[in-house]
Amino acid sequence: MSTLLITITQVSILLAFIMVMVLILTYLERKVLARIQMRMGPMRTGPYGILQSLADMMKLLAKEDIRPHGSDRMLFYLAPLFVFVPSFLIWITIPFTRNIVVENLELGLFYIVAVSTVSIVGMVLAGWASGGKYSILGSARSAAQLISYELPLVFVIAGVGILAQSFNLITIVNQQSSIPAIVYQPLGFTIFFVAGLAEVGRIPFDIPHAESEVVGGPFVEYSGIRWSIFFLAEYANTLAIATLSVLLFLGGWSGPLTEHFEWLQPIWLILKVSAILFLIFWIRATLPRFRIDQLMQFAWKILLPLSFVYIMVNATVPFVETVITSNAASNQLTGIAQIILGACQILILFLVAFAISKRRKKYLTHLHQGVPA
Amino acid sequence: MVTQTSLNYVPVVVAAIVSGTVLSLLFILAAVVAPKRRTMISAIPYESGIPPKGSTWKQINLRYYLFAVFFLVFDIEAVFLFPWALTYLGIGAIAFFEMVIFLGILFLGLVYAWKKGVLKWT
Numbered sequence: 001m002s003t004l005l006i007t008i009t010q011v012s013i014l015l016a017f018i019m020v021m022v023l024i025l026t027y028l029e030r031k032v033l034a035r036i037q038m039r040m041g042p043m044r045t046g047p048y049g050i051l052q053s054l055a056d057m058m059k060l061l062a063k064e065d066i067r068p069h070g071s072d073r074m075l076f077y078l079a080p081l082f083v084f085v086p087s088f089l090i091w092i093t094i095p096f097t098r099n100i101v102v103e104n105l106e107l108g109l110f111y112i113v114a115v116s117t118v119s120i121v122g123m124v125l126a127g128w129a130s131g132g133k134y135s136i137l138g139s140a141r142s143a144a145q146l147i148s149y150e151l152p153l154v155f156v157i158a159g160v161g162i163l164a165q166s167f168n169l170i171t172i173v174n175q176q177s178s179i180p181a182i183v184y185q186p187l188g189f190t191i192f193f194v195a196g197l198a199e200v201g202r203i204p205f206d207i208p209h210a211e212s213e214v215v216g217g218p219f220v221e222y223s224g225i226r227w228s229i230f231f232l233a234e235y236a237n238t239l240a241i242a243t244l245s246v247l248l249f250l251g252g253w254s255g256p257l258t259e260h261f262e263w264l265q266p267i268w269l270i271l272k273v274s275a276i277l278f279l280i281f282w283i284r285a286t287l288p289r290f291r292i293d294q295l296m297q298f299a300w301k302i303l304l305p306l307s308f309v310y311i312m313v314n315a316t317v318p319f320v321e322t323v324i325t326s327n328a329a330s331n332q333l334t335g336i337a338q339i340i341l342g343a344c345q346i347l348i349l350f351l352v353a354f355a356i357s358k359r360r361k362k363y364l365t366h367l368h369q370g371v372p373a
Numbered sequence: 374m375v376t377q378t379s380l381n382y383v384p385v386v387v388a389a390i391v392s393g394t395v396l397s398l399l400f401i402l403a404a405v406v407a408p409k410r411r412t413m414i415s416a417i418p419y420e421s422g423i424p425p426k427g428s429t430w431k432q433i434n435l436r437y438y439l440f441a442v443f444f445l446v447f448d449i450e451a452v453f454l455f456p457w458a459l460t461y462l463g464i465g466a467i468a469f470f471e472m473v474i475f476l477g478i479l480f481l482g483l484v485y486a487w488k489k490g491v492l493k494w495t
Contacts, residue, residue: 004383004387006386007383007384008387008391010384011384011387011388011392012391014388015388015391015392015395040433040474056451061399061403061406061407061409062406062408063407063455064407064409064410064415065403065404065407066411066415066416067416068416068417068419069416069417069418070418070429070430071418077400080396081393081397084392085389085392085393085396088388088392089385089388089389090390091388092384092385092388100487102388103381103382103384103385105381105382106378106381110455111385115385130418130430131418131429131430132418132420132425132432133418133420133429134419136419136429136430136431136433137431137433140433140434140463142481143437143441144437144440144441146438147440147441147444148444150444150448151444151448151451153453154448154451155451158451158454158455158458159458161455161458161459162458162461165459165462166454166459167459198389207468214420215419215421220418220419221418221419221469224399224403224407225399225402225403225407229396229399244436271392284395292494293493293494293495296440296492296494297491297492297493297494300440300443300483300487300492301487301492304447304483305480305483308476308480308483311454311476312476315458315461318462319461319462319469322445323466340460350383351478
C-alpha cells in the first residue's frame, strides 16, 4: 500500500513538473520567435513578461466553453483526455538522470512507441465529434500525417535497439558515456528528428493545424480550457521528442565532469534539451509549411525507404562483426565497427541530399522555362 | 497471474488515473468559473464566418483509407522487428537473412505501390 502512495506522489510531481515546463516552454518560444523577427515578445506581465504564460492560463480558464450544434456531446468532452493522457504517459519511463525516473521499464522505448500512438485516436475523435467541416478535414489530415511519420520513427527506434541490444533508456544512455551515438548514427538522428517534428505537428509539418487552410484542424470548435489541454499535449510532446533525441543520440546526461560531480548530470541534460528546443523554434521561425501532397510524398518516398536502409545498415554491421570475431556475447560495437557504421550513414545522407538537390534544380529550371515539371 | 514484470506497469495505470482526474477537476473548475451565455449564434460550427451550408458531416476522400492500409502493413512489420532486434545476434545467420528477405519483400511491395501511383497524392 505504501509503495502505491509513493507512486501516486511521484506521478503527481511529474504531472506538475510537465505542466510547469510547458508554461516555461511557451514563454521561451514566444521570446525566441520574437527575437528572430526583431520584436521584443511579451514584456508587460512581470519583468520581461515572465508571467505571460500564467496570465494566459488564467484567461483560458475563465473563457466560455462552447459546444457547437450537431457535435457528439460525450466524445467532444472526452477527446482532450484521449490526446493529453497518452502524451503524459510517455514521461513515466523517461529518465532525467541515472537515478531519477518514475519506472525504469525494461522495454521503455517499445512502451513509448505503443502509448504515443493512442493520441492519434484522440485527434480523430476531436475532429469527428465537433461535427464541423474544417474539423473533420483537419482530423483526417492529422491522422494521415501522424501514421505516415510514425513508421520512420518506429524503424529508427528499432535500429537504436539493435545497436544497444536493449530497449531500456538508462542502458542506452549509459552506453553513450564515452561518445554520443550521433557520431556513429547521424542518419538515425536525422530521420528521428525530422519524423519527430512531424509527429508533434510543428512547423514545417503543421498540416493538421494549418491556420490559413483549415483554421486549427481538429481543434476548430474547441475553446477555453479544453482547447488549452490540446495545447498542453502538443508542448508536452515537443518536450518529449527533444528529450528522447537527446537520450537516444546525444548522450543524455553524460558529459564532461559528470563522473566526479553527480549534480552536473541534470544540468547537461537540460543544456542539451534546450539546444534541441532552440533548433525546433528556429526551424519554426525560418521554414514555410509543406503542402499536404509534398508532406505525404516526403514521408513515403524519402523517409520510409531511408529508414529501411538505416535498419539494414544498422543490422549488418554488428552481424558482420560477430561473424568475424565469432563472439555473440559482447553487445557493444568496437571502435572500428562504429567508424564503419558512421561512414556508411554519412555516405547515405550525402547521397540523399545530393539526389534531392539535383531534382530540385531540375524542377526549378523547368519552372523558369514555363514547362510543367 | 501477477508477475514482477506486470507489476512494473502499475505506475502507468496510476499515471493514467491521476492525469485523468486532474484534468477532470480542471474542467469542473472551468465550468464553475467560466461564463455561460449559450446562444443560437455562438453554437454554430465555424465556417469562416458565413452561415454553414448543408450537412457538416462531410465524406472523406478514399486516399486516406489507402494510406491507413499501408500503415497497417508496415506497422505489423515493425512489431516483428522489435523482438528480432534484441535476439538476432544470438541466433546467428539464419535470423539475419530471414529478416533481410522479409524486409526485402515488404520493400518490393512499397516499390510496387509507388510504381502503380498509389503513393501519389492528387
